[in-house]
Amino acid sequence: MPIISVIMPVYNAEKYLKEAIDSILNQTLDDLELICVDDGSTDSSLDILNEYALKDNRVNVFTQNHGGGGAARNLALTKCSGKYLYCMDADDILDSNALSELYEICEEKNLDFVIFQATCYYDEKNEYCSENYHMMNELADYVGGYVFDMHDLTEDLVFKISVTPWSKLYNLDFVLKTHSQFAENLIFHDNVFFWQVFFNADRIYFYRKSLYVHRIHSESSTGSKDERFVDIIDITNHVIMLFMENGYWDKFQNQLSNRKIGIPFFRYDLVQDDYKELFYEKLKKDLSIVHDETMYIEFVDNLSPQNKKIFKNILISKDFDDFERLNNS
Structure with a gap:
C-alpha cells in the first residue's frame, strides 16, 4: 500500500x-x-x-x-x-x-x-x-x-x-x-x-x-471566465445548505447571507461581457426566491450596505440593461 x-x-x-x-x-x-x-x-x-x-x-x-x-x-x-x-x-x-x-x-x-x-x-x-x-x-x-x-x-x-x-x-x-x-x-x-x-x-x-x-491562465475552467461562471450560484446555495444541514446557520447566518450576494456578484464582475446577461437572469431568479420566503426580512438585515444595494437593484430591475444602469449608478 x-x-x-x-x-x-x-x-x-x-x-x-x-x-x-x-x-x-x-x-x-x-x-x-x-x-x-x-x-x-x-x-x-x-x-x-x-x-x-x-x-x-x-x-x-x-x-x-x-x-x-x-x-x-x-x-x-x-x-x-x-x-x-x-x-x-x-x-x-x-x-x-x-x-x-x-x-x-x-x-x-x-x-x-x-x-x-x-x-x-x-x-x-x-x-x-x-x-x-x-x-x-x-x-x-x-x-x-x-x-x-x-x-x-x-x-x-x-x-x-x-x-x-x-x-x-x-x-x-x-x-x-x-x-x-x-x-x-x-x-x-x-x-x-x-x-x-x-x-x-x-x-x-x-x-x-x-x-x-x-x-x-486563460484556458483553465476558471480562467476562461465563460458561461460556466454561472455555476457559482448553485455552488453557493449548496454550501449554504451544508451549513444548515450541519446546524451552523444560526451561528454563521450573517456571513452566509452576505456570501449569497457577494460571491456570485464577484464572479459576475469577472465574467466575459457576452455572458453577463445570462448570469444576471439566473441571479435574479435565484434571489427572487429569497424575496418570496419568510426569511426575507432577516436576510436583508444581515446584508452589508453594498450587498443590500446589489440585492435591491437585482429585484427592482426590469431587465439586464436596467440592472447594469442601476448598478453603474
Missing part, C-alpha cells in the same frame, strides 16, 4: 501536463501512486498519461466521458489505496519536498488534514504573486503552531481558508468516513468538498510554507 495517493483530473492539459506529473513523480517521498482521470480530452493529454504509465508503475490512468473535474476527482477517490490523499491539478507544480514534509507533519500530529500555502503564477504575464487567499497569513497568525478545528476559529476567519484541495494533505480514511464528494457538472466544485471535510475534522494544522505553484 502506498503512503500517499495523488489524484489528478486531466482535461486538455497537454501544454502543462508533463511538468505537473514530473513534480509528483520526482517527489523526495516516492512511495506514492498517481491516479489520473482523463476527462474526455480532445488533445494529446491521454497519450501523455499513457506514456507515463508505461514508464512508471506508480501511474494509473482511468478515463471517463467529459463530466468535469468534480466527477473526475470523485472517480479517482474510488481508486485510492494510500494512507493519505493529495489532490493535484494538471497545470500546476508541487515542490519536490512537499509530500515528505506534509506526511511527517500528519504522522507526528495525527491529523485529519494539514493546510499549507501556495504561490500564484500568471502564465500570460510570466509573474509570480503571493495572494492573500492562498497564503492565509491571518489564519497562520491566529492558530500559530497549534492543532485546531473550526470551533477554535472566529466566525470571520472560518471563511478566510482557501477551499482549494491542492493546498491540503488529507488522511484518506477520514475523508472516506465523511463521504465527502466534489460537486459534479459544475466548476468551483471544490467548495462543496472542502466544507464537508472541514465540518467533520477534529485535528487540522496549518503549515506556514508555500509548497505549490498555482498556474493561472
Whole structure:
C-alpha cells in the first residue's frame, strides 16, 4: 500500500501536463501512486498519461466521458489505496519536498488534514504573486503552531481558508468516513468538498510554507471566465445548505447571507461581457426566491450596505440593461 495517493483530473492539459506529473513523480517521498482521470480530452493529454504509465508503475490512468473535474476527482477517490490523499491539478507544480514534509507533519500530529500555502503564477504575464487567499497569513497568525478545528476559529476567519484541495494533505480514511464528494457538472466544485471535510475534522494544522505553484491562465475552467461562471450560484446555495444541514446557520447566518450576494456578484464582475446577461437572469431568479420566503426580512438585515444595494437593484430591475444602469449608478 502506498503512503500517499495523488489524484489528478486531466482535461486538455497537454501544454502543462508533463511538468505537473514530473513534480509528483520526482517527489523526495516516492512511495506514492498517481491516479489520473482523463476527462474526455480532445488533445494529446491521454497519450501523455499513457506514456507515463508505461514508464512508471506508480501511474494509473482511468478515463471517463467529459463530466468535469468534480466527477473526475470523485472517480479517482474510488481508486485510492494510500494512507493519505493529495489532490493535484494538471497545470500546476508541487515542490519536490512537499509530500515528505506534509506526511511527517500528519504522522507526528495525527491529523485529519494539514493546510499549507501556495504561490500564484500568471502564465500570460510570466509573474509570480503571493495572494492573500492562498497564503492565509491571518489564519497562520491566529492558530500559530497549534492543532485546531473550526470551533477554535472566529466566525470571520472560518471563511478566510482557501477551499482549494491542492493546498491540503488529507488522511484518506477520514475523508472516506465523511463521504465527502466534489460537486459534479459544475466548476468551483471544490467548495462543496472542502466544507464537508472541514465540518467533520477534529485535528487540522496549518503549515506556514508555500509548497505549490498555482498556474493561472486563460484556458483553465476558471480562467476562461465563460458561461460556466454561472455555476457559482448553485455552488453557493449548496454550501449554504451544508451549513444548515450541519446546524451552523444560526451561528454563521450573517456571513452566509452576505456570501449569497457577494460571491456570485464577484464572479459576475469577472465574467466575459457576452455572458453577463445570462448570469444576471439566473441571479435574479435565484434571489427572487429569497424575496418570496419568510426569511426575507432577516436576510436583508444581515446584508452589508453594498450587498443590500446589489440585492435591491437585482429585484427592482426590469431587465439586464436596467440592472447594469442601476448598478453603474
